[in-house]
Amino acid sequence: MSERPPVDDELEDIFKRPSDVAFAQRLHEVRGPAVEADPAFREALRRSLMQEAWKQKEPRRPWYRRLLGPPGLAWAAAMAGVLLIVFVALTLSQNTNRTGQQVFTSPINGHTAVATSSSIVVKFQQPMNPVATQQAAKITPATEASYHWSDNNQTLTIVPKNDGLAPGVTYQVTFTSAARTESNQPLTSSTASPAPITFVTQEQPQPTPRPTPVTTPASPSPTPTPSPLSGVRLLGASNGSQPVWSLDGTQIEAAKAVGFTKRQTLTLVILPQMTARTLPALTGQFASIIKDSSLLSIIAVIELTQTMREISATNLKLFECYLFLGVLYLALTLPITFASKRLEKKFSYEN
Numbered sequence: 001m002s003e004r005p006p007v008d009d010e011l012e013d014i015f016k017r018p019s020d021v022a023f024a025q026r027l028h029e030v031r032g033p034a035v036e037a038d039p040a041f042r043e044a045l046r047r048s049l050m051q052e053a054w055k056q057k058e059p060r061r062p063w064y065r066r067l068l069g070p071p072g073l074a075w076a077a078a079m080a081g082v083l084l085i086v087f088v089a090l091t092l093s094q095n096t097n098r099t100g101q102q103v104f105t106s107p108i109n110g111h112t113a114v115a116t117s118s119s120i121v122v123k124f125q126q127p128m129n130p131v132a133t134q135q136a137a138k139i140t141p142a143t144e145a146s147y148h149w150s151d152n153n154q155t156l157t158i159v160p161k162n163d164g165l166a167p168g169v170t171y172q173v174t175f176t177s178a179a180r181t182e183s184n185q186p187l188t189s190s191t192a193s194p195a196p197i198t199f200v201t202q203e204q205p206q207p208t209p210r211p212t213p214v215t216t217p218a219s220p221s222p223t224p225t226p227s228p229l230s231g232v233r234l235l236g237a238s239n240g241s242q243p244v245w246s247l248d249g250t251q252i253e254a255a256k257a258v259g260f261t262k263r264q265t266l267t268l269v270i271l272p273q274m275t276a277r278t279l280p281a282l283t284g285q286f287a288s289i290i291k292d293s294s295l296l297s298i299i300a301v302i303e304l305t306q307t308m309r310e311i312s313a314t315n316l317k318l319f320e321c322y323l324f325l326g327v328l329y330l331a332l333t334l335p336i337t338f339a340s341k342r343l344e345k346k347f348s349y350e351n
Contacts, residue, residue, distance in 0.1 A: 070338035077330045084324055091320070103187055106173070106197040113202045116165045120145075120158040120173055122197065127153045127182035136179035136187075140172045153182060165201045173197040247273065276347035283340035287333045294329075304328065 011028070015021045066072060104124045108114050120139075133156065134147045143165065148157040158173070165171065174196035179187035187194075247270055255265040294305040305325065312321035 070334065070341050073330075074334050074338055077327065077334055081327050081331065084320075084327055088320060088324075103194050104175070104197075106199075108199045109197045110199065112200040114165070114199045116163075116167050116201050118165070119160070120171075120197070122156040122158065122173065123151075124154050124156070128156070128187075129153075129180040129182055129184065132178060132180040133175065133187075136176040138174050138176060140174075141166075141169065143171075167201050170198065170200050272347065276344070279340060279343055279347070283336060287336050290332050290336075291329060 011021050011024045015024055061069075103126075104122050106120065106122050108118065108120065128149075130147075130149050130153055137147070137156075137158070139145065139158070144161045145158045146161065148159065149155070150157065175187060175194075177186060181187065251269055251273075252265060255269050260268065293303055296303050296306075308321050308325045312318045315321075
């Protein structure tokens with residue numbers, strides 16, 4: 001008679017009645033047939049454990065290296081672009097508030113050859129109080145004039161007296177804070193004043209001298225403007241070096257030995273290794289070509305830097321324009337670098 005094994009202490013802690021403990025002990029003693037695991041499941045589990053072990057073995061990169069990696073730089077470029085857009089929007093809104101709302105205009109504002117017999121027509125955006133507005137009108141230099149209203153007191157015609165305006169003089173017409181609308185509201189606020197109407201009268205015509213025959217030299221031929229194709233040729237010539245790579249001859253012989261055709265040898269043996277080994281050099285060269293394209297502005301090729309230089313010469317905002325230009329170049333080169341890192345990881349270039 002075989003000796004009965006001792007009762008497990010854990011079963012006595014779980015079950016209180018002796019019958020339950022005996023039944024659980026009997027079930028514990030029963031051994032079923034051993035079942036082997038599926039080979040595919042074992043291989044997948046082994047692969048998963050190996051990958052997890054390699055991840056835990058790799059040292060964790062410092063925070064500054066993770067921040068300066070391709071994802072961190074991409075997010076930094078996106079945040080810089082958003083901040084730049086917000087900064088430009090705030091600057092434009094401040095400039096709009098500083099200049100104030102335009103409450104009156106004139107057809108001759110900004111003209112430099114106004115006839116001396118012309119009248120000064122001022123158009124308001126709302127009906128005005130004629131008496132208060134005429135008293136607030138100020139013409140510099142002082143000119144005696146008469147005032148005529150039309151269009152429901154929205155158009156004021158100032159007619160100069162005493163033979164009109166003086167020739168070759170810069171005039172300014174403005175309205176003080178005493179000007180009132182038809183509802184007795186001030187024309188402008190106490191902090192903002194509208195821009196004055198400025199114009200220049202025509203000079204007194206000078207006696208025409210007797211013309212003398214002048215020999216007109218031949219006009220020089222216009223300088224041809226370089227085409228973008230010339231810039232492409234220049235960049236291709238300056239960045240024409242190609243990465244050097246050679247394949248071990250034994251690999252080609254091994255491919256022939258296992259029965260690979262020339263096409264299979266090219267697609268399965270040569271191209272994967274060539275892509276993995278030349279990808280970093282080609283990516284760096286492509287990013288360098290994008291950045292070197294700014295040099296084409298020296299030969300008057302219309303490209304990104306030349307366009308931004310013309311824009312900054314128009315609005316006189318050098319810092320904002322060149323900061324936006326740097327963000328554009330960063331946005332062009334960062335995706336290339338990020339894609340190169342992903343492809344290198346996919347082809348296991350580091351290994």
